[in-house]
Amino acid sequence: MPETKPVLMQGNVACAEGAINAGVRFYAGYPITPSTEVAERMAARLPDLGGVFIQMEDEIASMAAVIGASIGGMRTLTATSGPGFSLKQENLGYAIMAEIPCVVVNVQRMGPSTGAPTAPAQGDVMQARWGTHGDHPIIAFSPASVYEAYYLTVAAVNLSQKIRQPIVMLLDEVIGHMREKVLIPETGRLMVEKSSDKVPADWKPYDDKGVTPLVPFGFGHYYHVTGLFHDQYGFPTTDPPQVARSLDRIHEKLDKYRDEIVLTNYIGHKEPRVAIVTYGCTVRSARAVVKKAYWQNRKEVGLLSLQTIWPFPEQEIKALAKQADVILVPEMNMGQIVGEIERHVRGEAEVVPVNRYDGEMITPDEISEAVGRWLS
DSSP states (O other), X not given: OOSEEEEEEEHHHHHHHXXXXXXXEEEEEXXXXXXXXXXXXXHHHGGGGTOEXXXXXXXXXXXXXXXXXXXXXXXXXXXXXXXXXXXXXXXXXHHHHHTOOOEEEEXXXXXXXXXBTTSOOXXXXXXXXXXXXXXXXXXXXXXXXXXXXXHHHHHHHXXXXXXXXXXXXXXXXXXXXXXXXXXEEOTTOOOOOOOOOOOOTXXXXXXXXXXXXXXXXXXXXXXXXXXXXXXXXXXXXXXXXXHHHHHHHHHHHHHXXXXXXXXXXXXXXXXXXXXXXXXTTHHHHHHHHHHHHHHTTOOOEEEEEESEEESOOHHHHHHHHTTOSEEEEEESSXXXXXXXXXXXXXXXXXXXEEEOOSSSOOOHHHHHHHHHHHHO
């Protein structure tokens, strides 16, 4: 880790500062609870850094603006919550198809519709995966602390540029609004992973041989950008082999960089009888349960926290299912990631949901009660 200094920071502010420290200099967005502090921070900081902040007329335009700025050569960020995330989906699909890097922050609140704007929830998990149409790939990170909000945003910005892929930061209201100590690099020690400046003579913007650097418009290379299926130069095609290959290549790059994309953390017993799998703010309650079990000498409990939700960490889940008798899945929704776990476990272990969707966090006691039923 580079030289650091401790800072007391709010989750949304940490997200903004992480983006800035990773080189983001363009923000377009629309105020919406509970993500507005991201926009406020970017509005205050970007002008002094030579960056651009634009408050757009709506969420559709916000997503379009960050796509345009990215094609122009800037690292970009936008932030919203559930209703706004819905409006961004068509343009998000465009960015996926055209392989335009950008980071979209969704600080989740209760829905559907306007729901409860100030209450926490984890109801946008499947929307993050399947919100836009078609067989598209997506990357979605889910921080469980202010520290993770900072560093996962840094990772999202750098990774988005590296593999030319939009990335979703799926916070929740609790993480967005809580305050914790974060160790951040000292002024001037930016955490920017530079994109390759080397453009091969036979450069193709959508080369079947791998991910090629995105050359900004006006920098000497002519190419076409479209949401249609396209050839290696970006021009539309309906040729079936090229259509299939175009879809294959945007999925294959996520497979190629899986080790950098799929991030999880495990604590607890090496061979747990009861395993907990969760994400976001619910990780904090689950950690308390694992610690309590350890001090009570009931060490058959483990916790797999998911910093990456999409692509789904299926390998890690399958390995856990071979060890545990039961996998508990606490979620602040009516059950979303639990179905994905069941699909990959395939009967190797019992999968039990622990749900809460009344605008309050799942408590350690609620998870402990579920653990106790399997250890008694």
